[in-house]
Amino acid sequence: MPGTVAVVLKGYPRLSETFIAQELLGLERRGHRLHLYSLRHPTDAKTHPVHGEIAAPVTYLPEYLHQEPGRVLRAWWRVRRRAAYRAAWRLWWRDLRRDPTRNRVRRWGQALVLAAEMPEAVGAVYVHFLHTPGSVGRYAARLRGRPLAISAHARDIWTIPDWEKAEKLAETRWTVTCTASGAAHLDSLAPGRVTLLHHGLDLTRFPSPEEPPASDRDGTDPAVPVRLLAVGRAVRKKGLDLLLHALAALPEGVHWRLDHIGGGAESRALKALADELGLSDRVTWHGARDQAEVLAMYRTADLFVLPCRIDTDGDRDGLPNVLMEAQSQRLACLSTRLSGIPELIEDGTTGVLVEPEDVPALTAALAALIGDPARRARLGAAGETRVRALFDARAGLDRLAAMVSDLLA
Template sequence: MSLTPTLAVVVKGWPRLSETFIAQELVALEQAGLQFDIWSLRHPTDTKRHPLHDRLRARVHYLPEYLFDAPERVTRARTAARALPGYGAAYALWRDDLRRDTTRNRVRRFGQACVLATELPPGTRGLYSHFLHTPSSVARYAAVMRGLPWSFAAHAKDIWTSPEWEKREKLAGPYSAQFGATCTAYGARHLRELAGDPAKIDLIYHGLDLSRFPDAPARPLRRPGDPLRLLSVGRLVEKKGFDRLIAALALLPAGIDWRWTHIGGGDLLGPLQAQAQAAGLAARIDWRGACDQPEVIAAMRAADLFVLPSRIAADGDRDGLPNVLMEAASQLVPIISTAVAAIPEFIVSGTHGLLAGDDPTELAEAIETLARNPARAQAMAEAARKRLIAEFTMQPGIDRLAARLRQMIDAPTP
C-alpha cells in the first residue's frame, strides 16, 4: 500500500469486535484498490481480535481519547491548525454547535479535529467517517479546516439518538457531507427526508462476505423432544432486548428442555444475571462474554435456534439490520427476532424465520412454535439462506461505496 493514502477513515475505536461490519467493509475497500489510513477516536478495549483486523494493511492512528492525555500534542495541533485556510470557518461551526451542545464531548471533538487536520499525510483528498454522530463531527471540523470533502456511513444509534438539528446540518447545511451511506432502507428514508436531496443518501447494505464463512453444516432434523439449544449474539444493552428473552424463557413449558448461550459483552450483564437467578433459570444459561468470529461461528453451528429480541430503547436507540442475523442464516440456524427497525427487510415472518412483538409472551410462543415444529424451522432456515445468497451478499454494496468514495477524492479541489 502507498505511504501517502488519499483517504482518511475516521472510526470510534479500532479494533472492536462488536463492529466487524466495519472491518469487513474496510478490508473489501482495500481489495477494491482504495488507499487509506484509519484514524481512531479511542483505543481498543476488547481483549480479542477478529481475523479480519489482521487482514487490513492500512496504518492506524489514535487521536487523543481525552485531550488532557496528550496536552503537548493537542497544543501543538491547535497552534498549527490556526494556520490552516479553513480554521476560522471550522471554529465558527464548532462554536455554533457548542452553543446547542455544551458537553465536554463537544469540546473534545474539536481538539481531536485539530490533531486530525494537522497530522493528515500529504496527498489526503477526503475523509470518510463511520457513524453520523461523534466521528462525523470530528471528520467535518477537520475537513473544513483542510478544505477537503467528507462523507459518512450511518448505522443505527447514531441515526436515532442524534439531535435533529445536527443531522440536518451534516446532511444539508453549510459544509455538509458530500454523500452519506446507510445500511437499511428504514434509516435511508429518515436521512433522505432530512437531507432534502435524496440522491445524497445511498442505501448500501453491509451484506455478508460468504467467503469468510464455512459452508452450512448438514443439519439432521431435530426431534421435538430433544434438548433445544438457543443462541444469541449481541451486546448486553437495552436495545437488544435480552431482559425480554429471559422473561420469555421463564414462560416456556416444562416439557421443553432448553439451554441458552449468550455471546457478547455489555454493561447489563449483572442485572440480567440477577434476573435469570431470580427466575430460577441461571443453571440453564451460559454467559460466554465477547468472543472472536471463529468462536461465534462454532456456536452457531451447534445451535438449534438463533434468538435476537431487538427493541427500541428508552432513548430511541435501536438496531439497524444486525449482521448476526445474516451470519446465522449462513449457517442454517432458524431465526427468531422482532419486527423492529430494518429486521423485516431481511426476515419476512413466517418465511425466513419468526418475528415476535416486544411482549415476552409472544417471544415464548415463537420459541415454542419452532421447538415443536423442527421441519418448519428447518424450512425457514433454508429460505433465509437462499435470500442471503440472492440479495444480501457484500460485493454489490462495496462496488457502489468504492465508486462514491473515488468520485469524492478524484474531484478537483476548489
C-alpha cells in the same frame, strides 16, 4: 491528486463491528489506500481474523484531551493559521452553543489533532457513524479543505438532534446508510443526499455448512434440550432481558438451553436476572468470542433469538449482522419487526418476527419453534437461500468503492 482516504472511527478494532472491518478490507482489495483514525483505543481482548488482514495504519486520537494536552496544543498551533480555521471554529462554536457539553469540546480537540496530523496524501475524509465521529470528521474536513462522506448506521441516526443530522448531511459529498428505515428518516431531513447501501455479509467467511442431519430436538426430552443461541452485546436495545422473561414463561415441560455470546455493560445485571428467574442452570454466558468461535456456535444451535427493541434514548439496531450470519448457516431466526430486520427476515417464510417488547408473543413464538424441528429446518433453509442471493457483500462493496473513487476525484 492525493489518493489516501482518512477513515474516522469511534473505536478500532471492535468485535461488535465486523461490518466495518469487512468494509475496510473490501475497499483495500479494490485498490483504495486508507489511514484509520480512531477516537478510542480498543477494549476487546480479542480481534477477528479480518482485522489482521487490514493493512491500513491506525492513529489513535486523544481519547480525552487532558490525557495529551501537549499534542492538542501543538495541533492547534499548527492549524490556527490555516485559511479555513476561522470558518471551522465558528462552525464548532455554533454547535457548542446548541450543545454545551464536554463531549463537544473534546470533538473539537480531536478534530484539531486529526487536521494537524493528517498527511498531505489524504484526499478525503470518510466517517463511520454520524454522531461523534461525524463531528470530528466534519470539523477536520473543514480545517483541511477535504471532501467529507459519512456512513450512518443505527444509534447515530436516532440519538442526535435533527438539526445536527441535517447540517452534517448537507456538508457531505454523499452519505450511505444500511437500512431503508434509516434512509427514509435521513432523507426527510436532507432530501436526495442519502443512499441505501446494505452491508451484506462476506460469505467466504461463512461458507454454507455441510449438509447436517436435521435436528429432531423438540424440547420434550430433558436429556437433549433444544439449543438456543443469542449473539449480541449485553445492552438494553438487544432485548436480552425480554428473552429471559419469555424463557421463564415457557411451560415446565419444554426443555431448552440458551448460549449467549457477547460482552457488554449489562452482563452482570442479566446474570442476576437469570438467577432471579431460576434460569441460571440453563443459560451459559460465553462473553466476547471471535468469529471462528461464533461460527462454530451457529452450527450447533437449533434456533437463533434476538428480540431487539428501541432503547429509552431512541437507540436501536439497524440490521444486526449476526442475523445474516446465523441465516447463512441455515439456522432458523426469531427476532422483531424493527428497523431493517424485516428487510432481511420475511416473517413466516425465512424466519419469525414478533413486535418489540411483546414478551407473550415472544414466548409463544419460542414455544412453537422449539416444538417444531421441521419448521425450524424449513425456515433455516429459506433464510440461507435469501441471504446468499440478496445479501452478499461484494455488490455493495463494488458500489461503495466506486463512490470513494468519485470522492477522491
